[in-house]
Amino acid sequence: MRTPPGGKVDVIRPRLLRRLEAPRVLLIAGRGAGKTTLLRQLTETHADHDRITVLALGPAHRRPAVLEDALGAVLAGRPDTIALDNAEHVVAGPAAAVLTRLLAAPEGFPRIVVASGIAPDFALARAEFTAVSLVEECELVLRLDELMALIRHQLGVRVAPDTAAGILDATGGWPATVRRLLLHVQCQGPARTDGDLLDALADPGWREPLSSGAGGAGQAWRLPNPPPRADPGAAPALLPPRVFRAVQPLAGGDVVGATRLLDALVRCPADSWDAWAARLALLIIRAPLLGTTATADALFRLERDAAARGLTRLARLVRGTLGAAAALPSADAALRDTIAACAADGDAVGEAILEALALLWQLRSGVVPRERDAVLDLATRFDALGCPDVAGWITAALVLAGIEGAHLAPPELDGRRIAAFQDQMSRGARDLLAVAESEDGDRSGRLRASALRIGVPRLPAALRPIERAPRPRGAESVLHSADAPVVLTCFGSFRLRIGGRDVDVSSVRPQARTLLRLLALSAGGPVHREWIAEIIWPDLPLDSAVHALHVSVSSLRRALNAYGHGTGGRLVERRGNAYALRLDRFDHCDLVSFDSRLTAATDARARGDIDTAVRQLDGAVELYLGDVLPEDGPADWVVGTRERYRARAAEAAAALALLELRRADTSAALHAAERAVEIDPWTDAAWRALTTVHRSADDLIALARTEERYRRMLHSLGVR
Template sequence: MSYDAFPCCVRRDFPGVDAMMSTDNGRALCGPPQAEGLVRERLLRRIDPVLSARLGVVVAPHGTGKTTLLAHWAARRQARLVWHRVDPADAQPERLMAGLARSVAALVRSPEPCSTAELASLAEADGRPLFIVLDDVHLIVGTAAETELERLLLLCPPNVHLVVAGRLVPSFNLARPEFSTVVLVAGEDLRFRADEAHALLQDVHGLRIDPLRTLDLVRATDGWAAAVHLFHLHAMRCSPVERHRAACDTAAHYAWDHLRRHVLGDLTAHEAELLGVASMLDLVTPRHCDALLGPSGAAEAVLPKLVQRSLLVVDDTEPGLRMPCVLRRYFTDELRKSMDSTRYAALRGRAVALLEYDGFLANALRLLATDGRWAEARQLLARSGAEAFVPGACAWAELLPPGLVGTDPWFALAEARRLYDDGQLARAHAVACRALALADDAECTAIATELRSRSSAWGSISEGPLPGGGAGAEPPLRAATRGSPAVVARSLCADSPEEDLLAAGVASVLAGDRRTALPPLRRCAELLDKDRPAALAAQLVLALFETEEICTAPDTTAAEIEAVQRHAWLAGLSWLARLADGMLAILSGSTAGEEIADAVARDCERRGDAWGAALLHSVALLACVSSGVPEREGYRALAAEFRALGADVLASWALSRAASPLRADAVASAAEMLDKPFVGARPTLCDTRLDSTDRKSAAGCLRGRASEGSGIPSLAVTCFGGLTVHLDGALVDLTAVRPRARTVLRLLVLNAGRPVHREQLASTLWADLDEQRAQHNLQVSISALRHVLDLQGTGDGRRAILRQDDSYVLIVGPGSWSDLAEFDRLLQEADRYHRRRAPARAVAALQSAVDLYTDDVFPEEGPAEWVLVTRDRYRLRAARAAGALARTSWSLGQEQQAVGAAARSVEINPWSDESWRLLIALLRDSGEVAEAERTRRRYCDMLASLGIDSGTGPGGGEDRDHVRPA
């Protein structure tokens, strides 16, 4: 095929096209269109695998941000890239290939090829990766041009990568071995999360808005990018009050004109009628549509086309389709306006009858409630009985007039069920009691009694929203939160019945036994069709606890939580959806996410959802989210929340995070509040995958509890600034032993948990003695240490130092803590947050690490050779950590903290050129010119003391750019 008869088309849809023939470091300057809006890092990471894969596909409906995403990705990754925006004329393969040929030739500065094979050879030219991005590829799906495009990709070498974006999936044969790995980003991935929408509106558009209203906006629009943008345009013209009202507009009227013009403009009359009927249905099926429309079989042929256009989406929990929220509200309004009132009422009546017959009671009741047909709604409730009050089935009751709730037992029951599913447990209990007083029917009485029992079972104020248990008995999950979770977990055998799976899994989590918790939780998560609340709750727990550390795979964890949120909201379980909303915002690691999470927690408190607020506060503290209060104070407040809920296990865990083993008053305070002991020798919750940021707290608060009966004492040691030892929270006085014995202990502390051979110990400390005398001295020292540790530590015969063959080992038991190990963990955590691009969390971890480093390791040992290597290593690491803290704090605009961290870096290691240069640069850039000059002179004095000519010194001349922080 020759391209000679076709013009070689360079796309001119973006600025800078005249620069196409010039390149910068091998990258075409014309590139993609100018990227605007919010850069969503999680989506860039979703596309990144295309750097090694042959094919990437971004398929989503109109207005979801496909082009923006690819433009951001291309700009960020700086790849050699050809960008081509398809138009209908490109359905001719010669035209499409001619445009690509011209672009590739301009990129590699070669003559234009005349065939697909030559184009493939040209793309291979220098072997460097080449990316071809085709936008709006749906315009050629199913045409000869698409076939030729697939042929081009098959002819191209592995260094050529194709990324296509459009509203339809290309019809490529993805079973080919060349396409073994395909990177797919779908419409669900592109939906704006609440934290992203909040950041877009506030940080990009400068629009101040209540975080809760942002959450309402995202729910009303399903995170549709075009709708969020249209809201911004609408809100720019509004007063704050009107802006608030628009965000609460569940119909999203501001997006309707865009829908008519750009999404629904080419609908046929029959398709529009079908969508109007479908808008009445929570779950759209061909049978329901045909029963309401009339002609049998018509929907079966039309619905797949509407799915292909994303006007309907496949439900992933039940067999059927769902309509996106904005479209549903729009077509509901269109259906009402297109019919006279009599015909409209008759159609709605047929829909109610059909839905009741097929068991979709919640959908039928919502139609009746929307139309204000309360007499029919009451009759339906009475006919259906308990089936109408299953979890999530009474969300429609929000439309009930207060007068009906106060006078009718069935409506009172519906409101109680709604409040219970919303986590408003005290109010649910009060309304259930009202329903019980009004009940004049045995079934109504039974339902009211169960709801009253459930809403009071979880404490003196209300029941927590976790499912489990029936009337008259305390649910096992509730028992696990009160005390002895290990006993509860063991009582629910490994082969627990389905109704106890969630309780068995969560009880094991509370007992610190993650391994035992996972099997029942996984089994429970699969029971969506039998017990949806328990299954979704299990999925939420698994999202956090299935891996060893929180946020080990943040994108995967967030996607799992987002799925729970979506399913819970559709199922009417608003308490669980709200909890997932808050957790998703917390795990985003962004400032906007923190604002959303804080607003959700406050919303829980306002509603009376005390369990939701406490659980969100727990996740926020564990994820190191700044809440404006010191972390220890936050844990103390959290302990008070859990105590008020009667959750002693969770309260004691929070106290263990707030207390310090170095403070006897904190330990005593914790002991007073813990009137129920932990059971068993397993580590507690703070020792599971959610690693404690303060293991000292765990060791101190759990004195005599976590280790009770285990035979292994809880150990807490500090090495920075001098050795101190706590056993089970008690400070050990080492002044009674000789200096050499204390040195033996320091050697064992540096190797805590690992055996140290007796010859190594003897030769290190008594090198001037013969072997027999050295071993004797070692035995005397070990005996003295054991005597002091046993006497002043546990006093019950449990040994902290054990003999293993020819070695000695300092035993590390449950709840043990070491400042060296904690320092290492914090630096690893900071590194992980840097990789995740979560600078605020990295700053928190780095600050904690720098705070731990109070002085050198064992300064009391002087220049002893055995400690020098360890001492120098930690000094250098602490100085580098302070420098990293300074740079990261500066990037967040925290100038004072950055300067202080840089000064600390110099203080820790005054011989580090990098630390001095960083401090000088930060002082100068923060406007402290005089202090910067004084610091520069001190640096020059330090260099002079080493006999080094400082020259112009840092900050002068050519050094200026070198010292500026990144």
């Protein structure tokens, strides 16, 4: 935010400045869109080493010779960027040939930004224009966060998201129109509340047409015809039944299954209520994969689209989601304002959903909820609304907080309010035990017992699990595991080697083999027997399932004894009411080694040891041979862990690429960035790393292709 000489406050818009970083940019929008302001901000925010020259064009430049002379004078100064303002004078007619040669200039030529009030009369689809990035009029419309920041700085008023949305609806978000409204407010006296703004908005005095201005080749903007308004009767509930059914698999940790169902709903007719609600659900689920910027961009678009079609409750829910995701100015206050607006309108469902989203983003940020009574009240409200599964998820967050934070004492988890949800939880409720590393001491045991009694559902990849602390092991044993007594591999496929021999357990029943892989997933940590029983024998009564578990353990131990006397009893170990694969110091597990490498890389980067960080990250990426336990398919108990390790491996490869760039090893950086995209093409960090490498190498063709692949990926995620 800045105040130029005229006293008018400008809102800095990083999203648009990023769009102007392409080698060739064509910016097309009518008068009042803020093109000249954006070019001025480009010159004021550029890096010190980047020389930018802005050439303001006029009617005289319609003659090709005059335009060529002006460009020649600019190029003589050897700028890094040339910005042509008022280019509507040259995008058509004889001078257009000069502009086309400029846009098609080869590598090594300065970056070109062309701002025009009208579209060019030459086809941008031609091969020589593949590097041209088109920024259109709709992208210059003010977003909700930009308008809130502008009002705060120009009027000194913190405006609620609903009020800001009303202003956007009245002004179309057009910068010149918004400024005229704010000037009208200032002329009426100091604004102190949202009500003052709404009163000014109702006054027709500010609604005057834009003047034609000088240079009139550009066309003044007109508010477009509004899109068709949705039938209010088409949205009987905030979460339509089909969307509610689509998110149900999340209760069992099946993120993949839920996203597939939601993807199908997104492909419904454009004005379908189901499609709009499914888009929001997908963005919430995929936010950790998309990254903060891409998620916020997609949410802002969804909010405007929903508001324009009259889907007011959904638009408000999106605004609350933006507050929960810290994408709005004064995000906490904005979220509280939106929750209060729901309460004032009697929208109990919207109020509860927004509070649950705030809790979700807290957990994603690693913040442990400390207001335990408020969390339990929220669970009780969801239960009263007929959503016991959601109540169980919220209770799971509280139990997870108790396991992670010493501030939460076990008795607080054993109260009647939590136990009330026990009979309503979905199957797989004891999965929470799988994400918590076992500890000695009564406290941890009581926490686990409490979680087991209340029937807490397992946490999917969307919630942040507690990371297992890596076991101490020798430096050489992390990757060089050939001589380790026991070698356990979960990446790419399951493999167990004992004493240099591959273990063959094909002689035992499939349930016993599943048990072995399930224990391997905990990498030496204990897994409660009742959780195992429910996963492998869900249709049996608990007593019968536990008996079947004991039979499978015995058969598995007998099969492992073939690889050394007593090996089965030593390796498949019972610890109280839990079982574990016992891994000693000199044994090797790829999951543990992967975690150890990433921890070592983080420590090395913190102390500025780039070479060590590169070695550790490279070792971690080398360990990742593919998805965790692919032979178990979409089984609930493995999906969350599989997705977490895939995302962590892609992020490790992306971080490795950027560090290799710092060491000026472009070839290694490119290999690591491509590996990141290969591992997980849905990770925003991987694409950012790959585009950064191509840009650093000045490979403009590869950069353009990568950006197009990235756009297709975002479109497939429902980010339009």
